[in-house]
Amino acid sequence: xxxxxxxxxxxxxxxxxxxxxxxxxxxxxxxxxxxxxxxxxxxxxxxxxxxxxxxxxxxxxxxxxxxxxxxxxxxxxxxxxxxxxxxxxxxxxxxxxxxxxxxxxxxxxxxxxxxxxxxxxxxxxxxxxxxxxxxxxxxxxxxxxxxxxxxxxxxxxxxxxxxxxxxxxxxxxxxxxxxxxxxxxxxxxxxxxxxxxxxxxxxxxxxxxxxxxxxxxxxxxxxxxxxxxxxxxxxxxxxxxxxxxxxxxxxxxxxxxxxxxxxxxxxxxxxxxxxxxxxxxxxxxxxxxxxxxxxxxxxxxxxxxxxxxxxxxxxxxxxxxxxxxxxxxxxxxxxxxxxxxxxxxxxxxxxxxxxxxxxxxxxxxxxxxxxxxxxxxxxxxxxxxxxxxxxxxxxxxxxxxxxxxxxxxxxxxxxxxxxxxxxxxxxxxxxxxxxxxxxxxxxxxxxxxxxxxxxxxxxxxxxxxxxxxxxxxxxxxxxxxxxxxxxxxxxxxxxxxxxxxxxxxxxxxxxxxxxxxxxxxxxxxxxxxxxxxxxxxxxxxxxxxxxxxxxxxxxxxxxxxxxxxxxxxxxxxxxxxxxxxxxxxxxxxxxxxxxxxxxxxxxxxxxxx
RNA sequence: GGCCCCGUGGUGUAGCGGUCUAACAUGCCACCCUGUCACGGUGGAGAUCGUCGGUUCGAAUCCGAUCGGGGUCGCCA
Numbered sequence: 291x292x293x294x295x296x297x298x299x300x301x302x303x304x305x306x307x308x309x310x311x312x313x314x315x316x317x318x319x320x321x322x323x324x325x326x327x328x329x330x331x332x333x334x335x336x337x338x339x340x341x342x343x344x345x346x347x348x349x350x351x352x353x354x355x356x357x358x359x360x361x362x363x364x365x366x367x368x369x370x371x372x373x374x375x376x377x378x379x380x381x382x383x384x385x386x387x388x389x390x391x392x393x394x395x396x397x398x399x400x401x402x403x404x405x406x407x408x409x410x411x412x413x414x415x416x417x418x419x420x421x422x423x424x425x426x427x428x429x430x431x432x433x434x435x436x437x438x439x440x441x442x443x444x445x446x447x448x449x450x451x452x453x454x455x456x457x458x459x460x461x462x463x464x465x466x467x468x469x470x471x472x473x474x475x476x477x478x479x480x481x482x483x484x485x486x487x488x489x490x491x492x493x494x495x496x497x498x499x500x501x502x503x504x505x506x507x508x509x510x511x512x513x514x515x516x517x518x519x520x521x522x523x524x525x526x527x528x529x530x531x532x533x534x535x536x537x538x539x540x541x542x543x544x545x546x547x548x549x550x551x552x553x554x555x556x557x558x559x560x561x562x563x564x565x566x567x568x569x570x571x572x573x574x575x576x577x578x579x580x581x582x583x584x585x586x587x588x589x590x591x592x593x594x595x596x597x598x599x600x601x602x603x604x605x606x607x608x609x610x611x612x613x614x615x616x617x618x619x620x621x622x623x624x625x626x627x628x629x630x631x632x633x634x635x636x637x638x639x640x641x642x643x644x645x646x647x648x649x650x651x652x653x654x655x656x657x658x659x660x661x662x663x664x665x666x667x668x669x670x671x672x673x674x675x676x677x678x679x680x681x682x683x684x685x686x687x688x689x690x691x692x693x694x695x696x697x698x699x700x701x702x703x704x705x706x707x708x709x710x711x712x713x714x715x716x717x718x719x720x721x722x723x724x725x726x727x728x729x730x731x732x733x734x735x736x737x738x739x740x741x742x743x744x745x746x747x748x749x750x751x752x753x754x755x756x757x758x759x760x761x762x763x764x765x766x767x768x769x770x771x772x773x774x775x776x777x778x779x780x781x782x783x784x785x786x787x788x789x790x791x792x793x794x795x796x797x798x799x800x801x802x803x804x805x806x807x808x809x810x811x812x813x814x815x816x817x818x819x820x821x822x823x824x825x826x827x828x829x830x831x832x833x834x835x836x837x838x839x840x841x842x843x844x845x846x847x848x849x850x851x852x853x854x855x856x857x858x859x860x861x862x863x864x865x866x867x868x869x870x871x872x873x874x875x876x877x878x879x880x881x882x883x884x885x886x887x888x889x890x891x892x893x894x895x896x897x898x899x
Numbered sequence: 900g901g902c903c904c905c906g907u908g909g910u911g912u913a914g915c916g917g918u919c920u921a922a923c924a925u926g927c928c929a930c931c932c933u934g935u936c937a938c939g940g941u942g943g944a945g946a947u948c949g950u951c952g953g954u955u956c957g958a959a960u961c962c963g964a965u966c967g968g969g970g971u972c973g974c975c976a
Binding site: 317319320322323325328337342343356357373374376378379382399400401402403405406408409410411414463466467468486487489512513514517519634639640705749750751752753859860861 | 969
């Protein structure tokens with residue numbers, strides 16, 4: 291090693307000892323006579339002092355140092371002179387008095403600050419990702435990710451799980467997300483697909499008798515990107531035999547709580563994880579991935595205003611819609627502009643408008659004696675005082691609150707109120723950044739009716755087992771069949787999905803048929819799985835937490851690109867290497883591929899003049 | 900594909916019809932400085948305002964198109 295210690299590990303312990311450090315020049319403070327260098331390596335920062343009276347030669351070299359130069363320094367660790375300690379730096383009590391320095395490499399001036407946390411155009415970050423990763427915050431994110439994955443491996447190993455790799459080149463199983471495809475050279479016209487998840491393989495590993503499997507698995511989905519979605523992402527994939535829902539839920543609850551206690555002890559977790567049914571989550575939060583760190587819960591007001599004179603409410607309800615709302619504490623004084631902003635937010639998510647009721651904020655006014663002219667709302671003249679009072683009661687509203695109401699199609703109303711709720715959670719500072727509010731969502735329906743295709747679709751995937759007692763309903767009323775499925779949600783993010791799987795051929799085939807597959811299709815796509823189920827497949831189930839999102843939440847990051855070493859931008863482009871890129875004619879030939887004219891002209895267009 | 904936001908020296912911002920021959924901070928270069936830690940001081944270089952077109956006597960500024968980026972809806976079994 292070129293170094294005896296790392297910069298960050300130095301403490302008073304080493305005072306008097308000669309050490310050799312190596313790292314990057316984080317900052318230079320040149321006092322003419324004295325030169326201070328903040329030397330940075332992976333573990334932290336240490337101050338190195340160059341004094342011409344100690345070493346003239348070293349001081350001269352230090353004079354020419356610039357940010358990000360790579361140096362090796364030898365010197366004695368010394369206590370800083372009294373009064374010059376730096377409490378902001380973990381190593382701030384000591385410094386290294388340089389007696390020798392070696393310049394290992396120079397550096398061009400970086401295109402952005404490494405030693406300051408200033409936001410920069412993200413494409414620039416991505417182009418010079420290796421420099422972005424040098425920033426202490428990014429470095430910490432990646433180190434945190436390492437600790438998270440290490441913890442998961444250790445935890446599951448201790449529980450008897452076996453780490454088994456599954457192939458990246460596999461068979462395309464249509465439905466679900468779009469596959470990334472890999473053309474075969476050896477088999478003209480045939481393609482491998484990259485796994486969207488190792489779903490079928492982990493089930494086959496249960497058939498194989500491994501009983502407890504896990505893998506930190508890369509998954510690929512060719513869909514549009516989002517702040518929490520990348521074309522390739524990582525799951526902690528796990529599967530167990532001879533279990534029911536409780537076994538899996540207890541396992542992951544313990545996994546997550548001890549994970550947070552170990553790698554991020556300053557964050558709090560709700561214990562035990564609350565459980566919400568899908569229906570309840572939709573009812574109270576308007577979404578199946580609620581942020582339960584704060585209230586502002588949605589209430590259904592349809593009953594209260596069913597006979598209302600107000601056309602907006604009445605027509606919504608008559609058209610099998612709903613009237614739902616939330617109560618915003620202390621927001622009655624919102625300005626016209628602020629209300630307009632909320633209305634605009636509602637409109638962009640499909641609402642025709644937003645009805646607001648501002649309750650009087652006079653401290654002495656009790657809402658029991660509320661009168662209609664005290665309520666500021668365009669709807670006030672169409673409502674009775676009793677209706678308003680019922681609403682107040684339903685929300686447990688206080689003087690000065692603002693009730694926000696959406697009327698219309700139930701899914702739209704839920705979606706809009708979910709948006710408004712989260713936006714107001716942010717504005718009212720109700721989201722505790724140090725709280726991880728994990729919640730289990732259970733009781734999903736097994737199937738959803740797709741109006742466009744006229745087919746039943748699996749709510750999650752076709753391998754999810756129905757409740758035993760609901761199996762007869764598969765023939766009578768598929769919409770009523772409940773799935774043995776569970777989601778884990780945290781702070782508004784879906785972290786994982788899992789289920790108890792179907793483990794008999796008979797039931798699996800029945801579900802496939804219900805989904806509209808022909809026997810031929812079933813055989814082609816799932817023949818190997820169905821056959822496996824005939825060879826003594828044990829009851830089994832599993833779950834697959836998304837590691838990128840877990841680390842993002844633990845890191846307090848806004849998007850998963852912050853916790854992935856080399857992510858792609860929203861156009862799925864690797865800006866650093868410029869992938870995807872053209873390949874040579876020869877490569878295409880070998881793969882028996884020919885580009886379509888439209889692809890070629892697109893390439894011409896982008897190549898530009 | 901739809902909608903919203905953004906594009907001005909290396910970086911981050913200001914400027915939003917004429918006084919912009921584009922400002923500020925930081926970075927960069929040179930010199931000075933022996934206790935700084937976002938060191939300090941003096942001086943200097945550096946942008947035809949994403950691109951194209953239009954309106955106008957005059958455009959960084961207004962309009963249109965286009966490209967690029969971010970967010971989001973669709974999509975993500």
